Amino acid sequence: MSRITSAAIWLAGLALLVFGLIMIDGRATNLHPSADPMEKCVELNSATLSMLSVGNRPLVADYLWIDAVQYLGKTLAQHHHEIIDGKVVCVGFPAEKLDRAAEIFYELANRTVEVDPHFTYVHYMGALFLNDPHTDPDRAVNLLHTGILNNPKDWQLRFWFAYLNLMLKRDRETALEHMKLAAEMEGCPQFVLDIRDRLFTAPDRQLATMFLAGMLQKARSEMERKRIRQQMDELDSGVDLRQLLHDHHAHDHDHHHGHD
Amino acid sequence: MKVISAIATHSFREILGTRILYSIIAYAALVMLFAILASQWTIGEEVRFITDMGLGAMLFLGLVLVITRGAVTLSREIEKKTVLVMLARPIHRWQFVVGNFLGMGLVLLLLVFSLLLVLVLILLPMGGAVSWPLLGAAWGVFLELLMISAVALLASNLSSPVLATLITLLVFLAGHMASNLHVWISQAGDLKDLHLPESMLQVAQAYQSGPAHWFLQAAYYLLPNMAHVNFKMNAADAISIPGARLVAGTVYAFVYSIIATWISIAIFGRRDMR
Amino acid sequence: MVSFDSVEKVYPGALGKKSVRALKGVSFSLEGAEVVAYVGPNGAGKTTSLNILMGLHAPTSGRVLIDGKSPQEPKTRASIGYLPERPYFYEQLSAKRFLMLCGRLSGMDRSLLQRRASSLLDELGLADAAHRKLKAFSRGMLQRLGMAQALIHDPDLLVLDEPLGGLDPLGRQLVRRMITDARARGKTVFYSSHILSDAELIADRVAVLAGGKLVKLASLDELTRSTEGKREVSLAPSADLSMEKMQARWPEGTAVGDVWLLTVDEEGLEQFLSQAIADGAYIREVRVAQQTLEDTLVQLIRGSSERGGGE
Numbered sequence A: 001m002s003r004i005t006s007a008a009i010w011l012a013g014l015a016l017l018v019f020g021l022i023m024i025d026g027r028a029t030n031l032h033p034s035a036d037p038m039e040k041c042v043e044l045n046s047a048t049l050s051m052l053s054v055g056n057r058p059l060v061a062d063y064l065w066i067d068a069v070q071y072l073g074k075t076l077a078q079h080h081h082e083i084i085d086g087k088v089v090c091v092g093f094p095a096e097k098l099d100r101a102a103e104i105f106y107e108l109a110n111r112t113v114e115v116d117p118h119f120t121y122v123h124y125m126g127a128l129f130l131n132d133p134h135t136d137p138d139r140a141v142n143l144l145h146t147g148i149l150n151n152p153k154d155w156q157l158r159f160w161f162a163y164l165n166l167m168l169k170r171d172r173e174t175a176l177e178h179m180k181l182a183a184e185m186e187g188c189p190q191f192v193l194d195i196r197d198r199l200f201t202a203p204d205r206q207l208a209t210m211f212l213a214g215m216l217q218k219a220r221s222e223m224e225r226k227r228i229r230q231q232m233d234e235l236d237s238g239v240d241l242r243q244l245l246h247d248h249h250a251h252d253h254d255h256h257h258g259h260d
Numbered sequence B: 001m002k003v004i005s006a007i008a009t010h011s012f013r014e015i016l017g018t019r020i021l022y023s024i025i026a027y028a029a030l031v032m033l034f035a036i037l038a039s040q041w042t043i044g045e046e047v048r049f050i051t052d053m054g055l056g057a058m059l060f061l062g063l064v065l066v067i068t069r070g071a072v073t074l075s076r077e078i079e080k081k082t083v084l085v086m087l088a089r090p091i092h093r094w095q096f097v098v099g100n101f102l103g104m105g106l107v108l109l110l111l112v113f114s115l116l117l118v119l120v121l122i123l124l125p126m127g128g129a130v131s132w133p134l135l136g137a138a139w140g141v142f143l144e145l146l147m148i149s150a151v152a153l154l155a156s157n158l159s160s161p162v163l164a165t166l167i168t169l170l171v172f173l174a175g176h177m178a179s180n181l182h183v184w185i186s187q188a189g190d191l192k193d194l195h196l197p198e199s200m201l202q203v204a205q206a207y208q209s210g211p212a213h214w215f216l217q218a219a220y221y222l223l224p225n226m227a228h229v230n231f232k233m234n235a236a237d238a239i240s241i242p243g244a245r246l247v248a249g250t251v252y253a254f255v256y257s258i259i260a261t262w263i264s265i266a267i268f269g270r271r272d273m274r
Numbered sequence C: 001m002v003s004f005d006s007v008e009k010v011y012p013g014a015l016g017k018k019s020v021r022a023l024k025g026v027s028f029s030l031e032g033a034e035v036v037a038y039v040g041p042n043g044a045g046k047t048t049s050l051n052i053l054m055g056l057h058a059p060t061s062g063r064v065l066i067d068g069k070s071p072q073e074p075k076t077r078a079s080i081g082y083l084p085e086r087p088y089f090y091e092q093l094s095a096k097r098f099l100m101l102c103g104r105l106s107g108m109d110r111s112l113l114q115r116r117a118s119s120l121l122d123e124l125g126l127a128d129a130a131h132r133k134l135k136a137f138s139r140g141m142l143q144r145l146g147m148a149q150a151l152i153h154d155p156d157l158l159v160l161d162e163p164l165g166g167l168d169p170l171g172r173q174l175v176r177r178m179i180t181d182a183r184a185r186g187k188t189v190f191y192s193s194h195i196l197s198d199a200e201l202i203a204d205r206v207a208v209l210a211g212g213k214l215v216k217l218a219s220l221d222e223l224t225r226s227t228e229g230k231r232e233v234s235l236a237p238s239a240d241l242s243m244e245k246m247q248a249r250w251p252e253g254t255a256v257g258d259v260w261l262l263t264v265d266e267e268g269l270e271q272f273l274s275q276a277i278a279d280g281a282y283i284r285e286v287r288v289a290q291q292t293l294e295d296t297l298v299q300l301i302r303g304s305s306e307r308g309g310g311e
Helices: A002-031 A037-043 A046-052 A057-074 A095-115 A120-130 A137-150 A155-167 A172-184 A190-197 A204-218 A222-236 A241-259 B002-016 B019-041 B046-070 B073-080 B082-087 B093-126 B132-158 B161-185 B188-194 B198-206 B210-222 B232-237 B243-270 C046-053 C074-079 C095-105 C110-123 C139-151 C169-184 C196-202 C220-225 C243-249 C269-279 C293-307
Strands: A080-084 A087-091 C002-011 C020-030 C035-039 C061-066 C080-083 C157-161 C188-193 C205-210 C213-219 C230-236 C254-256 C259-265 C282-288
Touching: A002 B161, A046 A057, A046 B161, A057 A095, A057 A120, A057 B019, A057 B046, A057 B232, A080 A241, A087 A241, A095 A120, A095 A137, A120 A137, A120 A155, A120 A222, A137 A155, A155 A172, A155 A204, A172 A190, A190 A204, A204 A222, B002 B046, B002 B093, B002 C095, B019 B046, B019 B093, B046 B093, B046 B132, B046 B161, B046 B232, B073 B082, B073 B093, B073 B132, B073 B161, B082 B093, B093 B132, B093 B243, B132 B161, B132 B232, B132 B243, B161 B210, C002 C046, C020 C046, C020 C061, C035 C046, C035 C169, C035 C196, C046 C061, C046 C157, C046 C188, C074 C080, C080 C139, C095 C110, C095 C139, C110 C139, C139 C157, C139 C169, C157 C169, C169 C188, C169 C196, C188 C196, C196 C220, C196 C293, C205 C220, C205 C293, C213 C220, C213 C293, C220 C293, C230 C269, C243 C259, C259 C269, C269 C282
Parallel strands: C020 C213, C035 C188, C035 C205, C080 C157, C157 C188
Antiparallel strands: A080 A087, C002 C020, C002 C061, C205 C213, C230 C259, C230 C282, C254 C259
């Protein structure tokens, strides 16, 4: 009996050590300069992780979200834009790497909501950071769209979806449709109704400020507030960064063509 | 009834000892630690994270208790001959088994309730609230532990303490995959929901009929389907738990536990107490 | 009161192990106020018999009845007090609480139980330890507490498995007294033991078990009477009669040191002595033979294993 017990304890200890080794190995791999979270995502898909969590799916979602937030802190949240001599200058993070960073963050956020489709904050917050002039606007819109499909009764997701439709897609009809729905939902604050009513009368810039002010009011974390203020500042500068970047890009392209 | 309550009270006290107190202190410390760390890890989702962490730790601590006390109860009593003194009294053996199971259930109820209290006390100052989904999830954790302790009792009836612990752990793990197993053996259309790789999908489709199908079907009913009592997602996302689901889960857990205890009684009633 | 009727017990062998026939048709009965010692070598089947008597094991064939009822019926056990071998109780409980639990399971009334538990603890010298947890109890204290739980509901039959094991001389005296007290109050006591000197002190009858069979069940007097009227003669070798010659002359004797020891009937003593002197033996000592219970048992058990050697 005592031999069996000690053998069992020995085995359990060994298993624990092996498990610890694997965990440390994972962390160490992340510290390699070439580490790419995409690789990890592919290795452990959400279904496998959920199965391994023995009934703690939300915790797996939390883990993935923490991963995503850490990645976010190292990339997308690092930079801001300044306009110097009519050119958009990206400060704090190399502009050319922003799109790739957004792609990886988008992937991580998607993994998270795959595990927990009702983790609305991921949709909401993810879209906030994915809305960057240097990156593909569709990712932010897509993330919110899946969020709405998964949580049709969340006013905040629809509100934010309406904003992106208005500002990125210039689609006032879709924006109105979702603002109307948002206004009917439980817990919807007054400013949603105000913005809905003025959607076709107020100028875009004023509407955008109202949207962002509303979001700021409901913000839950410092990181979120900082990001919203940053977007408000960019709005105040009076320049449409995305348009400006697009123009630059088109110009460069033309220039390039000219030499051929 | 008097006999059962005497045995249940006794086994409750015996399991309780000082261990539960340590568990609660350890749990509180753990959750506190995570509460402090959480604000740096998650952005704006501290309450959710602590809730998930708290419910996960609750299950884990309960499992440790069931395995260290429950899974060894009977085999240890037989080994140390404490059972002889009890069974020499004018009691039925089934009363002994039922009393033991109820004692364990009582301990688990107390454990879950105390840990829930600790969790709520940590959550409240952080802006959390005592919500129905949270209470439901904690109830689900209790039901899950109840099923596992019934399995542990059965396993300890069948084998040595070490093997009983192993069996209990395996049933716990497999019980969490039972719902996946169910999708495997049910309609092929549902298989797509599992997001399986193509090769696995083909294997799964092979299990849709024939003896393999019946074998898996039997395995499914043998295992406790923990998904029935897992409301942690509702607690995390503050989604109310439909009453029907709560009732169905509760009934399922009780019926499963009763069946396991039933079999325990049959085995325990016939064996020679060495 | 208690009857064993050709009780057999076979433990089936698991996984290729041989099955074990622990009891091979044991029959006897106990009646009235008496103390019966159940003795025999290790593995004779004593504990198995007691387990069957308590309904903890089921006999393979034959039957055990207590007042005409099977001990596997819970009600039958209401009037039995049982002490298992090397008792070990719930270590988180205090002595008092443990006795209360035992009493409650025997269906005792709470106030009576309170009184009885206190007086028993007192009687067994455990009053000071009444509220101490059992994990702090020594082997001897547990054994005494075991006695207390067996007596708590004042049963008519006491079944005790090695009640004197693990006790110091004082404790043994205490338990022996409790056993004889129980007999004085009209109870039947059936106990197994290795310690034969205790059986000589307290038992009325002795049941001898060897190799799963009841070899003898007789009163203590009967078992020790067989040595009455015998004399032990010690012969020392002389110039005329060496040890070798004595051995050839009286092969039934045994060599003890430098003397040849013989047991002789009282009637033939005179004749034997004159014959021995004539043969040239030197008679060192003649005394009354004293056969202990132990001697008798050794003979009985040896005899039974010779007879049943084929099994």
